[in-house]
Amino acid sequence: MARLFSDGSISTHVVKHESDIKSRVCGVAGIIKLNASPDCLGVCVEEPFSGQFSSVKALFPMIGAVVLECETQGLPWSFINLSKLKTHATGKGNAKKPDMQAAAKARWGVDLGEDEADAAWAAAFAMDSNLFG
Known part of the structure; x- marks a missing residue:
C-alpha cells in the first residue's frame, strides 16, 4: 500500500493478510476505510496480471472489496494496466x-x-x- 501526498512525498506499508479469502477481502476493505479521509483523492490499483486463471482467481473477490469499499466511502477508484x-x-x-x-x-x-x-x-x-x- 502506498499513499502519495500533495507535496510529492510518499508513505508505503507492506500489508500481509492471512491466506484465507475472508481475511484478505476484509483486510483490503479495512485499509481503504482506514485511509478514507477528505484529503484522499482516490484509490488506484494495478490490474491482476497472469496467464493462469488459477493464479488470479483469488484476486477477484479482493477487487470487488476494493470497488465496494471505495463506493461506500465515496472515493473514486481506478485500475491501471x-x-x-x-x-x-x-x-x-x-x-x-x-x-x-x-x-x-x-x-x-x-x-x-x-x-x-x-x-x-x-x-x-x-x-x-x-x-x-
Whole structure:
C-alpha cells in the first residue's frame, strides 16, 4: 500500500493478510476505510496480471472489496494496466521489479521493496495523470 501526498512525498506499508479469502477481502476493505479521509483523492490499483486463471482467481473477490469499499466511502477508484504502470515509471512496458525500485529511488529518494515500489507507482500514476481531478 502506498499513499502519495500533495507535496510529492510518499508513505508505503507492506500489508500481509492471512491466506484465507475472508481475511484478505476484509483486510483490503479495512485499509481503504482506514485511509478514507477528505484529503484522499482516490484509490488506484494495478490490474491482476497472469496467464493462469488459477493464479488470479483469488484476486477477484479482493477487487470487488476494493470497488465496494471505495463506493461506500465515496472515493473514486481506478485500475491501471501493469504495462502502462511500468511505462509511466521507467519508460519500458516490460520493466522488471528492480527497474521499478530504481525508478522509485530516483523519484522519492527511498529504497522500496518490490511490492511497495509497484504500489507507489500506482499512486504516482493516478496523481501524475490527474485521474481523480
